[in-house]
Amino acid sequence: MKKKTDFLPYALISPLIIFIVLLALTPAAFTTIAAFFKVQPLNPPTHFSGLENFRDILHNANVISSLGNTFIYIIIGVTLSTVLGIYFAVILQRRFVGRSILIAVLILPWALPGVVEGILWTGIWDANTGVLNSVLKSMHLITHYQVFLGQHKFLTILAIEVVQVWQITPLSTILILAVLQNIPDDLYEAATIDGSNGRKSFRYLTLPLIRPGIAIAVVQSIIATLNIFDQPYILNGAASTANSLAMETYAVSFQNLNFGQGYALSLLITLFTLFISVIVAKFIYKKVEY
């Protein structure tokens, strides 16, 4: 007698699968196909245009400059959030009084909307009302108020990216801490008996053992920084000094209403994200055995 097909599991997963198919896979397929079409609602008809969209966006000076900017965002963001993440995780490695409260406080910036963080840091960076200018002037480090946002390109990107680092560092810390807490204490004891000190233990014991945590943290921050939108949108507005790729995609699609080019740009960003994530994960991620 043949066993009847069990329908229950399919019934249970069907809502999930319907959502994924209709609102994730279909849009993704849509993006992939439409990238090769001319799609301009104000200038129909839609027709196949081969690689034209890709050619156009690669000749678009704004896109090219946003590509360079995004690269700087990624470098600053990944470096800062990873270094801070490792440092914070090491601080939190052992139990101490108040540790759980400290973790709660650490999580806070992660939980806040990027838009609100933009508002918050306006109060710090702003040229007229920002507290940083006030502090620097009180300390006689500057003679008159400085403009941090919108004038000097690198400074603008740095100031904006610090805001995003503020948001993503908690996640990096948690991911690294999760791995760090699995390192058995006797490894440190053995190292101390062998004459190792704190710095040496960190360099030769902690750092190699937390590589998997760092790898995941780095991939997460690459994806976050590659998609940066909310913070520059608020802190720098439409000014193109520090435009990110994501802002450029939004501008091309919803301001210029050139959806075809928007699709092409989205497709490139997607492929780029997947590519970098795989490479980085392969490069840093190594199974660790104690």
Next chain:
Amino acid sequence: MKLHKKGFRRFGVGVILSWSLVPIYWVINTSFQTDAQISDTPAHLFPPTPGWANYKALLIGDGELPSMIRRATINIFIECISATIITVVLASLAAYAFARMEFKGRKFFLFVVVMTMAFPTYTTLIPMYRIMAMVHLVNTYLGIILCYVSGFLPLATWILFSYMQSLPLAIEEAGSVDGASRMQIFRLIVLPLTMPAIASTAVITFLFAWAQFIFPLVLASDQSTQPLTVIVAAIQGRHIVPYSLLSTAGVIALSVPAVIALLTNRFIVSGLINGSVK
């Protein structure tokens, strides 16, 4: 040696506290100052004349700003709560099937779930807008909620799946010997045991939904459906609104996620670890 270590930690604790709290403190501080006070040099570490003037100006009365903010607050709650409930219900059903049942295509479907988790926002943003426009769901609660659910469902399923998989099987087997159906076992045994992970998933989903900006910016075309984040950005975009009011709007928008994060940080941490390490 011991002293040196203690100093290292104390310094670190100070760094973490000031890194996380100073920007938040500062926006709260300015929200209780007048514009003239905000522009003073040196800046006021505490509000010189603390009062609720800015909050009243933004929340009370029939002016344009207060009605915008009140509407947007209602909208963000409707959108976030609905999206969270739908996501958690659908994700726990699917996670149960993946964690506890054998069926054809199980591995394949799981792979699809993980793959969609890796999609960057931009893969789906424009077509999401066009699909919603096609079915006339642009500028509706339903459109925004469906968009959120589709975005958060894979991660939610994954968190619940990894948790359910780690539960011991023995209790369920006892249940099935007693003649309970699989859905009864799910309701009476698996679901109560999964509560911590369900709490994690609900909190994380709610916070993600609260933080959304670009999707509602595109999908909600006017104030009837725009959530608080979009309205705060819109207020900021008008340069006539002074920073005193802007910072107050910021405090209003951050108060809910901040309180949730402080109260539920344990669930957030375990959820984040479950969701990404495996």
